Amino acid sequence: MAAWDLSVTVEELGPEVPPVTISVTSDLHIGGVILKLVEKTQLKRDWSDYALWWAQKQQWLLRTSWTLDKCGIQADASLVFIPQHKPLRLGLPNGCTLRLRACFSGPMFRTVLGVCKMLNIRRPEELSLLRPLEEKKKKKKEKDSAEEVYDLVEVPLTSVSQACLYNGMPAHFADSPKTEAVYKMLSVPQPAPPPELITKQYRPASVVDKAHINSRWLDSSRSLMEQGIQENDRLWLRFKYSTFHDLEPKYDAVRLAQLYEQARWAILLEDVDCTEEEMMLFGALQYHISKRSLAEPETTNSNTAMDDLESALLSLEVKMDGDSNTANDLLDNMAAPELNDYLKIFRPKKLTLKGYKQYWFKFQDTRISYFKSKEESVGEPIQQIHLKGCEVAPDVNVAGQKFLIRLLIPAPEGMTEIYLRCENEEQYAHWMAACRLASRGRSLADSSFQSEIQSIRSFLAMQKTSGNSATPAADDTINTYSLVSPRYHKKYKAKQLTARILEAYQNVAQLSWTEAMLRFLQVWQALPDFGISYVVVRFKGSRKDEVLGIAPNRLIRIDLGVGDVVKTWRYNNMRQWNVNWDIRQVAIEFDGNINIGFSCVTADCKIVHEFIGGYIFMSTRSREKSDTLNEELFHKLTGGHEAL
């Protein structure tokens, strides 16, 4: 067979060096080509990760047993000999950028698997890569230079391990302080972003805007190189399928943190709509999470610590009881703590405007009693107020030295409104904390009393600093504007916003920050619009564009004009779906002989196809916690004709 010259560019030799030419025959297989090539370069190194890339055809030559003939390679082909794994800049859900070595040659799905394995994210099938938003070029460059980039490129792929260290950190992060810092960035929520950052970011204003975002997902069945991604390019790693299987804080530190970050940004940027009350709750949770995650960085240990504490308490209980004579002492010692102080009370009644009157107040268990004076506090109280089940609201203005506690006390006849006026912050913090606990039926002896006081103090501090933005905020205070979407920046003054978030905050203040993240995710997932990915399509027989919403369990047809849901189809009624790749149309058949067909306007129909197939794949995952991923099935369901 006739020999001919094949020229191959070897990246390793440097950009200036001309392509290496080797003499081959058409029946030489790819492995042989590589062997010849390596011999010719005279370079001694590990070539195992290298493979041939066919530049014109934009494809890899990975099957080493195929002959040149079979691959269709002739003398005019320009091949490049390059590593399959290259550095990639990954934009994480938390906004940080991470450089790491990713696979450029396998199907993108496998690339994601590799990345997730390195980052210690379970259930990688839920994530995918997409191209970042094209922001204005200049700005981006400036930003890039300033941006801190976390680097994991040095972590050799072979060392990626499943084994975790004592604190849940995988061993390969333990190499250096630098990599440990990376792990911390991954597993702990970021501090609240400055409000300007939120305002500056792109916010989709309509369903169509949201639909455009979905055009940027990469194809999971083709490699990065094949999709035009170059070394050191920037891609976003995001949770794509909104079904988060088996979320377990114990193993999912990174997954949970990143998911929370994605949810947080979805809320802040109004990617998912919510009501004002919900926004305040999200704000309160964010506040709580930022606070707590700063304060107690060791999450994983906290659980065991709690257990210990519990058992300690238990044994204490036993011990105390073991002393036979202590039953009385026990009771005495456990005498519930009280608060005693002069406060002013005001009961708004119809048409009367009596002012505040001062009494001696006593807070015991879950009730408040008040007396004319301290001296008379041994006798019958003037009145006793039971706080269990009541509503507590703050009415505070630090600058004006106004510290009011507004109580709405339920009674058989209705609710009674009472205001308590405190003199100063400290007094307010204590009494407010006590009222809050009592409203939930807990007494002052509750372990959370101190932390409740603490959180009220810090909220007061927040009001102080956000009151006059001229003074730079201390580092442990958080700007309330960082916690809500820009819409509310306009709607409320910082003070008002603080009060509203504080209101929502009292329901969540007891959570650990992991619990708070889970709660955040729960509330997020309970939003009506959660988990719907939009694509603009044109239905068969219709002359206008409409929006197709793809949810984890159903497809939704949305009228663009009104924004109303026209129809929904559930996957479990789906008989089959087909994609005609030539005319780029999707056709779906449902039970009861219902057929729909549409062409995709804003996204490639492969993306739509992948979404549907992906969700069906997700639903096949069993309840059992087997970790084996059925990769083949995923490709079958999402691959389209390439897969076959």
Place this chain on the structure above:
Amino acid sequence: MAACSSGWVEVEVEVVVVVVSCGGASEQRMDDIDAMFSDLLGEMDLLTQSLGVENEAPDNPNIPSPPEEVNLSPGFTDLNASLHELEDNDLDVLMADLMADLNATEEKLATDIENLKVPPAPAPSAGQPPPPAASQPPPAATLPPAPQGLSSYNASDPVSPVSPRSEVSTPSSSSQSPAPPPQHAKPSMEEIEAQIKADKIKMALEKLKEAKVKKLVVKVLMNDGSSKTLMVDERQNVREVLDNLFEKTHCDCNVDWSLYETNPDLNLERGFEDHENLVEPLSAWTRDTENKIHFDARADRYEVFKNPQNFYLWKKDKQTLKDMKDRDKELLIEENFGGTSIIVPDLEGALYLREDGKKSWKQKLFLLRASGIYYAPKGKSKTSRDLVCFVQFDNVNVYYAKDLKSKYKAPSDHCFVLKHPQIQKDSQYIKYLCCDDPWTLTLWVTGIRIAKYGAALYDNYKVAVRKTTLASAWTDRITSSSNSSSLTPSPPIKGHGDGRCSSSTPTSSSTTVLRGCVMPPRLLPPGRLPSAFPPPAPMDSLPPPPPPPPDDATEAPPDFLPPPPPVTTSGVASPLVRRPSRPAVAPPPRGGSRGSVKNQSLPPPPPDPEFLPPPPPPINISGGGGGIPPPPPPAPPPPGPAALRPTPMVRKTGPPPPKRTTPVLTGGGGEGGDFMSELQKAMNRKRGGD
């Protein structure tokens, strides 16, 4: 006085039984009991001493409690009053229940140290700390009185710390308990000793806590118009109370059975959720309340889990929903309840809202979200950001409202209400909403419950289903084993009012039989609540007729078989089941009967022959009493029941009553100002009548 002395006699009898039963259980238990027993004796001494002093309180039992001081000492007078008003069988039933409660407490180890800090219960208790109540702390003590009216229960103010009881009951019991048990007998292994010690400590702790536990006497109206009187303590959730009722009533135990409260002032009704504590909502009732608690089957209760499509896909056409396959239903439940987040049905629609203070109803577009109910203000879109929050669910419950059309001129009678549970009278803080049709109403009420209770609702359902399957297994057996079921309710009663019990029991059992055939449980309309209540009094103990009613025929033969008591016992002892270790050690002879009973509570079947050995003679006396039916009861039992009579008595004596009784009796001696003593009095009265 004669009554008293007989009471004492009985004490001894009872005590014996206790010991026996323990012996039947296990060695460890035996030791415990011994220790407890010695404790008890000590306590009894204490008590008798204290009785003199405390008895003064009871002297003026009928004085209505002062209005202002309600919180402080209301329980007392009320208690007496209510006790007087209770009919005899109420007493019986109550006693039976107390027994159940006794066992329950024994079992439960509240882990919450906080309980210790709960202020002590109302005064009367102090007077009568039930002495030997072994594990059972003074039930009466904490007992809030029954309301004056017939009404099902009375609210006591949990918080009022008036009584200086601490000196009397609690400390003494606790301090004593640790007293060295007479373990010498069988301390074979150190482990056992340690175990025993731990048990003792637990028990002491338990006692401490128990002393502070609030209890209510609750009259539950059955769907057949009868009622049952139960004692419910504040740690019991609705599920436990339901289970209790199941065992007393032999309904089919399906998931629809529920407890619900009705508020006639406001025309409201709300089914309690299984995880709720029953005492809590009841505590919100006012003293003079007409509110009632009902036990009945409610189809809407868990409908969402039976037909989720009707809630989650309500927009789809009816036919599709009807044809929904089971698999698809499961999937729906999985989707909405199986994930990390509970999904609330996506409800929106025009509802009528009663304007504050006005008589008019205004239509608005309301939307349900997990975070609350919202409405779209006029002229605004219904996108999330424009919605106005109407109510959030943290502090309100959702109620069905009846007949608001006539009461408040509502557009329809399909209304629901959101209010704070403590609000009992009409108020501007109650939110009234009106739907066009009953189905929409169910949709909204269910949707709100899902939003409010979330995963708990589904968990409740799963437990309820488990109970049902368990129960059906039971009923099979029971039916096969004959009439046992009809008899079951009575046994616990036996323990206390011997004479009375027996008399009432037969009647009831016979009635049950009769009724059982006639009336399936669900027949009765939900709404009706006989407020003027004294219904067929004797039937209190009656279960709502079980769907598979026992025939007379069935009844006859199996009489001898012991099955019935076990059932009861199991009801009583249901908490026991949870107890980890209760090896059935071969008990001493007499223990046999008791022991077998206990065992049976776990595994339903084997009726021991030993069972038959009838209990001590005194009972027979009661049997004599039995001949005289309680005043209000319906026709006396037909021949069949008569035959039955002997059997039930026998059984009754055997099992549960023991511990409880003892305290009562003591109380009787002291002519108790307290609940137990009142009971005792009632019994004595009864006996005198005989």
